[in-house]
Each structure stands twice: as structure tokens, then as C-alpha cells.
Amino acid sequence: MIFIVLFCFISFPEQRNINELKGTISMIEHERNDIEIMLDNVGMVYDSADGKEVTALTSVTMDIHKGEFISLLGPSGCGKTTLLRIIADLIHPTSGNVLIGGVSPKDARLKRRYGMVFQSATLYDWRTVIKNIELPLEITHCPKKERHERAMKMLDLVGLSDFADHYPRQLSGGMQQRVGIARALALQPEILLMDEPFSALDEFTREKLHVDLLKIWRKTNKTIIFVTHNIQESVFLSDRICVLSPHPGRLSAIIDVDLPRPRTMDIKDTPEFTALVSKVRNSFEGV
Amino acid sequence: MKKLKKLLTSKFFITIVWVVMLIAVWELFAFHVENIKRTPENVQPHLSGIVDSLTSDRKINGSQTALQMVIENAKATLTRAGIGYIIGIASGFLLALFMSLSKIVEKTSFPYLMLIQLIPILGMAPIINAITGDIAKSRIIIAAILTFYPVATNTLAGFKSVQREKHELMYSYAANKFQIYTKTMIPACIPYFFTGLKISAPMAITASILVDTLQGGIGLGCLLSQSLKGAMTRYVFWDIVFFSAVIGILSFYIMGIIEIMMCPYRRTGKR
Numbered sequence: 349m350i351f352i353v354l355f356c357f358i359s360f361p362e363q364r365n366i367n368e369l370k371g372t373i374s375m376i377e378h379e380r381n382d383i384e385i386m387l388d389n390v391g392m393v394y395d396s397a398d399g400k401e402v403t404a405l406t407s408v409t410m411d412i413h414k415g416e417f418i419s420l421l422g423p424s425g426c427g428k429t430t431l432l433r434i435i436a437d438l439i440h441p442t443s444g445n446v447l448i449g450g451v452s453p454k455d456a457r458l459k460r461r462y463g464m465v466f467q468s469a470t471l472y473d474w475r476t477v478i479k480n481i482e483l484p485l486e487i488t489h490c491p492k493k494e495r496h497e498r499a500m501k502m503l504d505l506v507g508l509s510d511f512a513d514h515y516p517r518q519l520s521g522g523m524q525q526r527v528g529i530a531r532a533l534a535l536q537p538e539i540l541l542m543d544e545p546f547s548a549l550d551e552f553t554r555e556k557l558h559v560d561l562l563k564i565w566r567k568t569n570k571t572i573i574f575v576t577h578n579i580q581e582s583v584f585l586s587d588r589i590c591v592l593s594p595h596p597g598r599l600s601a602i603i604d605v606d607l608p609r610p611r612t613m614d615i616k617d618t619p620e621f622t623a624l625v626s627k628v629r630n631s632f633e634g635v
Numbered sequence: 636m637k638k639l640k641k642l643l644t645s646k647f648f649i650t651i652v653w654v655v656m657l658i659a660v661w662e663l664f665a666f667h668v669e670n671i672k673r674t675p676e677n678v679q680p681h682l683s684g685i686v687d688s689l690t691s692d693r694k695i696n697g698s699q700t701a702l703q704m705v706i707e708n709a710k711a712t713l714t715r716a717g718i719g720y721i722i723g724i725a726s727g728f729l730l731a732l733f734m735s736l737s738k739i740v741e742k743t744s745f746p747y748l749m750l751i752q753l754i755p756i757l758g759m760a761p762i763i764n765a766i767t768g769d770i771a772k773s774r775i776i777i778a779a780i781l782t783f784y785p786v787a788t789n790t791l792a793g794f795k796s797v798q799r800e801k802h803e804l805m806y807s808y809a810a811n812k813f814q815i816y817t818k819t820m821i822p823a824c825i826p827y828f829f830t831g832l833k834i835s836a837p838m839a840i841t842a843s844i845l846v847d848t849l850q851g852g853i854g855l856g857c858l859l860s861q862s863l864k865g866a867m868t869r870y871v872f873w874d875i876v877f878f879s880a881v882i883g884i885l886s887f888y889i890m891g892i893i894e895i896m897m898c899p900y901r902r903t904g905k906r
Binding site: 460468484486 | 808810
């Protein structure tokens with residue numbers, strides 16, 4: 349008996365995988381540091397049509413804190429959307445590790461920790477606005493009454509309560525995108541992933557939605573990852589900006605945006621704002 | 636001036652112009668034929684003659700007027716066309732569903748589906764008749780086969796039209812296959828499905844009438860060939876031609892109306 353116990357003691361530490369240990373340590377760090385998303389040396393290599401390997405992303409390492417507003421900024425081909433899609437579990441990185449709240453992106457997705465907002469609102473045109481927001485709740489078999497109440501609450505949050513029974517085609521582009529945000533929030537995910545959500549809107553609507561998005565963010569305390577190619581947009585919205593450069597896609601700088609909050613449109617006229625914009629612009633490499 | 640332009644381009648006005656023009660051209664030829672032929676109704680009778688034959692209460696086969704005969708036979712033909720149509724819709728939709736669920740099914744069946752369209756109905760009918768041994772059954776099957784192709788291809792196109800983002804959205808909700816189909820794929824393909832229905836409704840009816848002519852019995856096509864062979868007045872033939880044209884067009888519009896009823900989102904508000 350003693351012999352067996354002794355044997356266990358000796359062999360157990362050896363059998364443990366070193367990676368597993370690393371994972372455990374990083375999980376402990378998560379709890380302590382309030383880290384929501386941990387990217388460790390993430391890389392992505394595609395096989396192109398003619399058999400060559402195309403590097404979309406090389407060794408991205410960074411931590412994203414709970415409740416943080418992060419922008420992934422860069423020109424096309426810099427891998428910003430690739431990085432978002434890796435976090436969303438839509439594609440798997442060819443190297444490196446991703447941990448979302450201590451679990452893999454797949455587990456995080458299955459636990460419905462993400463809300464997705466796309467460039468086009470991607471509403472279901474056969475469903476009314478309220479039914480669109482109820483859609484994710486239907487998927488999770490939320491009872492009918494609660495479903496309606498929660499959807500109405502979300503609609504209220506984006507300021508479209510009066511349009512509950514309209515069909516998407518009856519709404520303007522900006523309103524449609526707000527419905528998209530409400531739908532993404534319906535399952536109360538911790539993380540909101542936004543892939544150039546405002547790039548198809550006109551400048552006036554976009555500025556209004558920036559302010560609205562910051563209000564929603566403050567009310568809900570989500571972690572937001574916001575993909576964009578618009579420098580002003582990223583400076584206005586973010587806590588931190590991840591500047592990604594192309595050929596090959598890589599993280600070339602992380603810039604802290606220490607502008608005071610809550611931010612209003614006026615902040616865009618301050619010298620601090622302009623200085624940050626040029627700082628971000630100068631941090632690009634090889635564009 | 637603006638009002639006039641609006642009237643001239645309105646759908647109603649254009650339809651009226653077309654109808655009047657068709658009647659004028661028809662009558663012009665009818666007058667011409669009347670002058671050069673001894674039996675003008677064999678080539679092109681006056682429209683008034685056709686209307687007369689429908690409204691007259693002269694019994695043509697001893698017990699029925701022309702209109703009663705046409706309606707009785709139409710019932711049989713349309714019932715067969717209807718049953719075939721429904722079978723065709725169901726199988727077309729199911730195959731499209733399987734093709735969208737499995738790449739293998741799609742790769743192995745889709746390219747060859749087109750062959751069905753290439754075989755002439757009149758060539759296919761005797762074969763099917765030989766297999767089933769029953770002309771009524773084969774008439775139903777032919778209508779089903781012709782319905783099947785447009786429904787299957789259009790429904791598949793509908794499944795494929797779903798944006799990538801919608802798939803990604805369902806993926807992010809961790810939706811299962813059943814939910815993906817009931818919430819996204821099937822509602823999205825409904826307009827395409829109805830395009831298939833609208834194309835195939837007149838086809839099912841035409842095919843039914845055509846296959847009727849192959850053998851006797853009751854049916855519009857049977858009556859039509861009897862009339863052509865001189866078993867009864869030639870006007871019955873013209874009655875059937877016009878009657879089936881109207882039914883064909885109506886079937887298209889009925890499908891359109893059902894579509895609008897089923898898809899309220901397509902009719903409300905601005906584009």
C-alpha cells in the first residue's frame with residue numbers, strides 16, 4: 349500500500365504535460381488579472397489556390413482585459429479580420445494559443461460568450477425587428493414571455509422601442525445596424541465582436557452610432573473587440589488600439605488611448621485627439 | 636401630362652393594350668381565313684364563334700353541352716395535374732434539402748437532373764406507361780416529373796443564397812443543424828421555392844393535357860384529340876385551347892398570391 353502511494357508521488361509530476369501546467373498557470377493568472385482574452389503567439393497560415401502558403405498573421409501576443417474596448421486597426425490584408433475570426437472560433441489558428449476567459453474559443457462559443465456584429469446588419473428580412481432580436485433566444489429555448497421581455501429591453505437599450513414591429517427593410521442603415529447590436533447583446537455575452545460594423549454607413553450616421561455604442565458599452569460593461577480601418581473611429585472609441593501591419597499581418601503597436609470618458613463628439617476637436625491620431629498613423633509599418 | 640404618362644406606363648393599361656392587340660390580330664386572321672377556306676373553324680375561327688359554342692345549350696354528345704363537357708374533362712385532368720404537382724413539389728423540395736445537406740448527394744445528382752428536362756414528355760410518357768401499366772398513374776407521374784426539376788433547382792438556389800454572415804451568426808449561437816434549417820435556411824429559400832412553383836404550375840397542367848392525348852379516357856387532352864379527329868365539333872378543340880390557356884395563367888397567379896400571403900415582409904413598406 350505504502351509502496352503504491354510512493355509510486356504515485358514519484359510518477360505523477362513527470363506524467364503531467366508541461367503545456368498543461370502552463371495552461372493551469374495562465375488560468376490562475378486570468379482570475380487574478382481580470383484578463384478576458386489571452387492571445388499567445390497566434391499565427392495563421394493559409395494554403396492559397398496555387399499551392400503556396402500565405403501568411404495572414406504572425407505571432408500575435410496580447411491580453412485583453414474584462415470590460416475593455418479594443419480596436420483592431422489596420423489596412424486591408426493586415427489580418428485584423430482574421431484575428432477576430434480566430435477569437436470567434438470561426439477559423440482555427442495554425443500556431444499559438446487562444447484562451448477566452450480561461451477556455452478555448454470553441455468552448456467559449458458553445459457557452460455563448462460572444463455576440464457578433466457584422467459589416468452588414470445581417471438581419472432576417474422575414475422577421476420583424478423584435479423577432480430578429482428574439483432569434484438567439486429562440487435558439488437557446490428561452491421561454492416565450494421572457495424572450496419577448498428581454499428582446500424589448502435590448503431594443504430599448506439601442507433606442508428603437510418604437511420600431512419593434514417594423515420589418516428590417518423599413519429601417520435606415522443605421523437603425524438596422526443598431527438592431528444588429530441589440531441582437532448580439534440578447535444572449536448577454538461577455539464579449540462583443542464587431543467586424544467593421546459602421547463602415548457601410550454615411551459619416552453622419554456613423555458619428556451618431558459611435559456615441560450610441562459608447563453609451564451601450566458603458567451600460568452593459570461588455571468587452572468589445574472592434575475591427576476597423578478608420579483611425580479616427582478607433583481613437584474615439586477605444587481604450588487601446590492594436591495597430592496591425594500587412595505583409596505579413598502582424599501586431600506592430602499597441603497604443604493606449606487615455607482620453608477621458610465619457611467621450612462626446614467635441615473630443616475630436618482637442619489637440620490630444622489629433623496627437624493620438626497622428627501617433628497611430630505613424631505606427632504603421634510597410635503600408 | 637404627368638398623369639397621362641403614369642397611366643400609359645401602368646401595368647393595368649399595358650395589359651389592356653396587349654389583350655386588345657391580340658384580339659385584333661386574331662380577328663384579322665380570322666377574317667382572312669374566312670375568305671379563303673371552306674371550313675374556317677378548322678384553321679382559325681372568329682372569337683365570337685368560340686364564345687357562342689361555350690354559351691350555347693346545344694347537346695354535342697347527346698347529354699352534355701360543350702361547356703359541361705370541357706368542365707367535366709378539365710376536372711379529371713386538373714386533378715391529375717394537381718396530384719402530380721404536389722408529389723413533384725414534395726420530392727423536389729426534399730431532394731434540394733438533401734443536396735444542401737450533403738455535398739455528395741449534390742455532386743452525384745444535380746448535374747444529371749437536367750437530363751430529365753431534355754427528354755421530351757411524349758417520349759417519356761410511353762415508357763412510364765409501360766412501367767406503371769396504368770395511363771392515369773403515368774399522367775400523374777409525368778406531371779410530377781416536370782414539376783420536380785424547377786422546384787428542386789430553385790429551392791437549392793435558395794439554400795445557397797443564404798449569406799455567409801447568417802451561417803456565422805448561427806454558428807456563434809451554437810445552433811444545431813435542425814435550428815439552422817428551420818430558422819435560417821428554409822425561411823430564406825421560400826421566395827426561390829415559389830419561383831419554382833410559379834414556373835412549374837403551368838408546366839404540370841400543359842404536360843397533363845399533352846399526355847392525355849396519348850390514350851383515351853376522360854381528360855382535356857382526350858377530348859381535344861377526339862375533337863381534332865372530327866368526333867365532335869371543332870369548336871370543342873378551340874374551347875379547350877382557350878380554357879387551358881386561362882387555367883395555366885391562373886395557376887401562375889394563384890401561386891403568386893399564395894406567396895404574397897406567406898411572405899408579408901415582401902409587401903410591406905418601402906424598398
